[in-house]
Amino acid sequence: MDEIRFANAGDIKSQKAIWKHCFGDQDSYIDQYYSKKYRMEETLLLLKDGEISAMLTILPAKVVTPDNKSIASSILYAIATHPKHQNKGLASQLIDFTGHHLSLTNKSVSLLVPASKQLFEFYHKLGYTEAFYIREVLLSNAQILSIKIQDQCTCKIKPAIPQEYNQIRDNLLMGKLYVSYTDELTTYQKIISQESGADIYKIEHDDIQSCAVLERYTSDKVIIKELLCPDNHSDMIIKQLAHTFPAKEYILRTPAFSGERYGGRVRPFAMFKKHLDVGINSEIAFETLGYLGLAFD
Known part of the structure; x- marks a missing residue:
């Protein structure tokens, strides 16, 4: 018999085992999540014959429209089924239940970031649509060094x-369709970044503020998970970030509407599903507009 409920105090050990099986993260990373971010009231579990078999987390967020209206939303995170119970429809059952719960709690939209290309099709069958495109570029250190900027053109980069x-981020994305994060979620991203040897940053140049999220994968690879800045400042900022965080190569992620001159590929980063009438102008298309950016992966 299947049961779906929110997590209790004694459920963490089983959840950690599922996380380890499904995502393969190191124990230190898993322990960090459960000590710094985990909330029982945000975690839904599916039990099969009394055994925790699938789980997901409902993270609070809001979608902000170009005319600055907020849509109460949730991000579905860490969706996982124990390997011995996979391919039995448990994740679908849990996600369907979650959608009903979100409707009852007046959450108009749910968002998720598929962990692989194959999962886009799986979530599509559950009513989710591709959205929130990003530009992703692989830059070598040599490519960044070759970028020409004006002499003495520098910026201040500070944690x-x-x-x-969040305030800088919201200001830079004003007038766009985007996902706005709570301070608690951004705090968790800061922890993830710091554990890797980087941070979340504010960037200042000529009284203009920009922001970036960095993580160091290895001594040779850095990912700029989010870079939000005026287009005419991006060359300077990228060069200074590379100088501050030396590596052989950099993965750069920006909104799809910026960074075109760096090339790369534009791809859907997330998916969405409406649970209630969102009450926004019909010409706003989630499928073609919008920016999400951070998936806390």
Whole structure:
């Protein structure tokens, strides 16, 4: 018999085992999540014959429209089924239940970031649509060094506290369709970045503020998970980030509407599903517009 409920205090050990099986993260990363971010009231579990078999987390967020209206939303995170119970429809059952729960709690939209290309089709069958495109570029250190900027053109890069990062981020994305994060979620991203040897940053040049999220994968590879800045500042900022965080190659992610001159590929980063009438102009198309950016992966 299947049961779906929110997590209880004694459920963490089983959840950690599922996380390890499904995502393969190191124990230190898993422990960090459960000590710094985990909330029982945000975690839904599916039990099969009394055994925790599938799980997902409902993270609070909001979608902000170009005319600055907010849509109450949730991000579905860490969706996982124990390997011995996979291919039995448990994840579909849990996601369907979650959608009903979100409707009852007045959450108009749910968002998720598929962990692989194959999962886009799986979530599509559950009513989700591709959205929130990003531009992703692989840049070598040599390519960044070759970027020409004006002499003495520099910026100040400083670690940001989550509240100021979100404020800068919201200002830069004003007039776009985008996902706005809570300070708690951005705090968790800061922890992830710091554990890798980087941080979340505010960037200042000529009284203009920009922001970036970095993680160091290895000594040779850095990912700029989010870079939001005026287009005429991006060359300078990328060069200074590369100088501050030396590596052989960099993965750069920007909104699809910026960074075109760097090439790369534009791809859907997330998917969405409406659970209630979102009450926004019909010409706003989630499928072709919007920016999400951070998946806390």
